[in-house]
Amino acid sequence: MKRCNPLFSRARTLFVVFMLSCFAVNHVKAADREIGGYVDQAEDRFVRNVWNFIKNFQGWQSVGGNRWQEVQYFWAEPFEFNTNHQDFVDRMDLAYVAAHGSAYSVQTKQTPNTGVDLRSCPPYGDLSTGGDLEFMIIESCSTVASAPEAPAGGDWWTPWNPIFQGLHQLAGFRTLSYSDNGIPNRFANKLKANGGIWQSWFSAVDGERTFYSNGTYSEFPGYASAIIYTSTENDRLGSYAGDPAGGTAGMKTWWQF
Template sequence: MATQLAVCRRIWFFCCLLLLLMVASPIRGLDAVDRWEGGYVGSKTEGDATTPVWNFIRHFDYNQYYWAETFQFDSFNNERVDAMDFSYFVGHGSPWNIKCQSTWMDLRSAGSFAAEGWGDTNSEFVTLHACKVVASPLEVGDWYSAWTRENGLFDGVHQVCGFRTNASQSCDQDISNYFGIRMKAGGAVWQSWFDAIWMYGNGSERGAAVMYPACDGDSYASYSLDPPADHSWLRIWYQY
């Protein structure tokens, strides 16, 4: 009787342990795997944008890797950029504009489509690796309204990183590679972007990042709740 009771207790103990493992394992895994990445190459012919995009997304089990087209950022963004947790674009730029192959797109009007801005579907972070696309107060006092105007892009996205200066093709590959390494390791987003530019830029490049203020401590491993749609509360960090 005593032997039978001891065996029953052992079986009960192992059953409980197995149940705990079955319950606990998915909880640990969700934060580690529930991420989607997309890469978008701004030009097929004007310099090498393919390698810097690849140098970022190759650190992940990426979900999209496309030649960039304007519809991926505006009218079809819910299936492309806004379907990803992290999107990375490399190409030509100017303040609030990016060039997708031969077509320039004004980001100030990119949220005026049925798909709306970024973040109403899934997007958390977008990096626009292009010249001068994220203007800082050093370039223009009204740096914020382009992002938060009526039908603006900030529709729940946490952070948008870019350059406030020119970007150099000579070091694009190293910047994107290091940034990908830091994101994969769970580094803080805008801080890692700035570190990559300081460490691998040509010395004249300076980064900038706009964000919902409550999201400025986000990392790719752990980030805050989504901002409210169509908010007008932004913070900017920039290098000088």
């Protein structure tokens, strides 16, 4: 595991009706935090990936000084990430996405192929456009490009500048990844035990290092990555730092290899 610091080197609900989600948003306490799940309209495994995370937050779950609950569970659509982000991913405190992906990008629907490029999405977080998102987890191949994926000049941080305007942490995979396994449930339980956000993600991925298929055990192909700030590095559900200043100042990355 390595790190790098640039200073130094249609929506259709699956199980939750949106109006009920809005009702919940309007009746939360100061220490109440909300979770949303967003599913690529492709393979069934993406439904299971998101459900196996958010099922652990049905009803308010107390973690440290905060309470967390799933209030959105939607088929993914581009507008949830861009034009209407303040009503969807950026209305949440934590968003969990399962999809096909590529560097910086998330598929929202397989046929016809649609998706979003996070480099061109609006700012996420409290600082710029009235959002609220602190943590985004994307379970997809290659989306969270890190230092090893940077061009020859080593600039991994600039592509992440647009969405980090109050966003504390983004975690996912920097490589191809295998899903429909124990990672989402394991990750949720580590968070509920008040583990660090990105640290729990890496640990959950490490717990799936081999998988059984067709009579043989194979090495799990996915390597996790995270984009964070020095000030938010130890955030957890029970307590987390104030919003960072936004942009790339103090931004850093961790990755597995």
